[in-house]
Amino acid sequence: MLVMKFGGTSVAEASRFKDVFNIVKHRSTVSGKVPLIVLSAMSGITNELIDCAKCAQASDHSLAAARLTDIKDRHYEVVEDLIPLSGRDQLLSALEIDFNRLSILLQGITYLGELSKRSLDAISSCGEILSTKIFSAYAISQKAPAVYVDARTIMLTNEDYGKAIPNLEELSARSQSEIAALMKEGKWIITQGFIGATANGVTTTLGRGGSDYSASLIGAAINADEIQIWTDVDGMMTADPRLVPEAIPVANVTFQEAAELAYFGAKVLHPLTIKPAIEKNIPVRILNTLNPDSAGTLLVEKTDNTEKICAIACKKGQTAIFINSARMLMASGFLAQVFNIFARYETSIDLITTSEVSVSLTIDNLDKLPQIEEELKQLGEVTVLNDLAIIALVGRNFREESGTAHRIFKALADLNIIMISFGASNINVSLVLTNQDADRAIKLLHSEFFSMAAVRS
Numbered sequence: 325m326l327v328m329k330f331g332g333t334s335v336a337e338a339s340r341f342k343d344v345f346n347i348v349k350h351r352s353t354v355s356g357k358v359p360l361i362v363l364s365a366m367s368g369i370t371n372e373l374i375d376c377a378k379c380a381q382a383s384d385h386s387l388a389a390a391r392l393t394d395i396k397d398r399h400y401e402v403v404e405d406l407i408p409l410s411g412r413d414q415l416l417s418a419l420e421i422d423f424n425r426l427s428i429l430l431q432g433i434t435y436l437g438e439l440s441k442r443s444l445d446a447i448s449s450c451g452e453i454l455s456t457k458i459f460s461a462y463a464i465s466q467k468a469p470a471v472y473v474d475a476r477t478i479m480l481t482n483e484d485y486g487k488a489i490p491n492l493e494e495l496s497a498r499s500q501s502e503i504a505a506l507m508k509e510g511k512w513i514i515t516q517g518f519i520g521a522t523a524n525g526v527t528t529t530l531g532r533g534g535s536d537y538s539a540s541l542i543g544a545a546i547n548a549d550e551i552q553i554w555t556d557v558d559g560m561m562t563a564d565p566r567l568v569p570e571a572i573p574v575a576n577v578t579f580q581e582a583a584e585l586a587y588f589g590a591k592v593l594h595p596l597t598i599k600p601a602i603e604k605n606i607p608v609r610i611l612n613t614l615n616p617d618s619a620g621t622l623l624v625e626k627t628d629n630t631e632k633i634c635a636i637a638c639k640k641g642q643t644a645i646f647i648n649s650a651r652m653l654m655a656s657g658f659l660a661q662v663f664n665i666f667a668r669y670e671t672s673i674d675l676i677t678t679s680e681v682s683v684s685l686t687i688d689n690l691d692k693l694p695q696i697e698e699e700l701k702q703l704g705e706v707t708v709l710n711d712l713a714i715i716a717l718v719g720r721n722f723r724e725e726s727g728t729a730h731r732i733f734k735a736l737a738d739l740n741i742i743m744i745s746f747g748a749s750n751i752n753v754s755l756v757l758t759n760q761d762a763d764r765a766i767k768l769l770h771s772e773f774f775s776m777a778a779v780r781s
């Protein structure tokens with residue numbers, strides 16, 4: 325069994341739906357494996373749905389309605405271009421029900437002027453429902469043995485709307501009962517990424533970019549032979565190709581490297597995607613719908629890749645907190661007190677560096693920052709710096725091999741490095757700079773480590 329997940333750009337318009345269909349057909353024929361297809365919403369639609377909900381929250385009903393009409397038009401255009409007349413009416417009536425429901429939800433939010441996380445999930449989940457219904461109708465029109473499965477019947481989650489946590493036991497049991505038998509009969513399963521439902525059947529979402537995570541969870545639940553993440557680039561690249569056009573795809577990346585890169589901003593993969601695959605040791609492959617013959621990137625447990633640096637990732641919008649305390653001098657238990665404050669406010673720390681009397685750390689969730697700052701002030705002098713970026717160089721043997729720090733400092737000689745974390749991990753060196761300096765720093769580091777001359781040295 326193959327899990328094939330296609331992101332928003334892979335289903336951006338009618339011709340792309342056709343490309344996806346051809347890729348699924350070709351890959352399943354060549355491998356002899358039955359596909360389970362996980363789709364995202366059409367590109368940009370989740371953002372547009374969220375904007376619609378926000379207009380309704382601001383009680384601007386006419387704007388919300390106009391935006392919903394735009395969303396509807398975009399989907400109906402695809403239906404018109406894609407679905408033969410014989411199957412069109414049935415699909416359009418199904419979509420009409422979804423759009424009416426959305427319209428009623430938006431009216432409710434407009435009247436109340438209130439948008440709960442639960443209501444936002446009810447709205448933001450619709451993009452995936454629409455794209456999968458369209459793709460299923462198209463696959464059936466092309467005589468594929470396709471079956472539409474509503475992900476909410478298998479992806480049971482808790483009630484943490486907006487970042488719901490899936491119940492893996494239920495997913496495994498339900499996948500075995502709802503999907504496995506169909507796949508044994510050779511049926512293609514078409515389902516949504518990103519969405520789930522509580523035990524009471526209320527719609528939830530797994531967090532932005534969560535379709536990759538859905539694919540990996542479902543892949544693990546059905547013991548897939550491979551999980552394929554189809555996107556708009558040739559795999560995991562040495563840097564974000566939108567920023568560094570010279571970036572090149574990396575053929576093999578370990579699960580651990582991929583996890584670090586995803587966590588530190590390589591958007592091509594949702595950070596949670598890797599865990600279910602590691603647990604079942606299922607290979608994950610990142611592939612390009614626009615260039616389906618390219619090899620892409622294979623995520624594996626071990627690689628024989630000997631390049632020092634695998635790739636560079638960047639996470640902007642970070643905040644650094646500096647705590648300086650004379651009390652820290654020769655004192656024990658100080659760091660425990662600091663960490664305790666962050667733990668009580670459920671705020672996770674990304675990077676940390678310490679000296680004898682000071683500790684610097686970064687966070688990206690600012691919800692509880694005022695309370696945290698207040699408590700930290702009891703321990704020492706506190707300074708907060710916003711608008712920072714973490715740049716992570718992910719590679720190998722940083723602790724054992726010399727020269728990496730020198731090359732980093734040389735490349736960034738005229739930029740201000742605010743923090744550096746070296747040695748905490750053998751595969752990650754992280755730097756903190758201002759958001760403003762980040763893009764330039766990435767380009768400089770990329771040319772230091774990946775220009776042809778650098779690669780040969």
Ligand code: ADP
Nearest residue numbers: 331332333555559560561563564566590591592
């Ligand atoms: P999808 O809609 O397929 O889920 P995403 O937009 O979530 O696609 O992720 C793909 C994008 O991730 C690419 O277009 C690219 O700009 C960005 N990206 C960031 N870092 C990397 C990287 N290291 N390698 C590849 N792509 C990256």
Ligand code: ASP
Nearest residue numbers: 364370518532533534535
């Ligand atoms: N459509 C969702 C989003 O835009 C999930 C995904 O694409 O992975 O966040």
Ligand code: MG
Nearest residue numbers: 331533591592
């Ligand atoms: Mg994505």
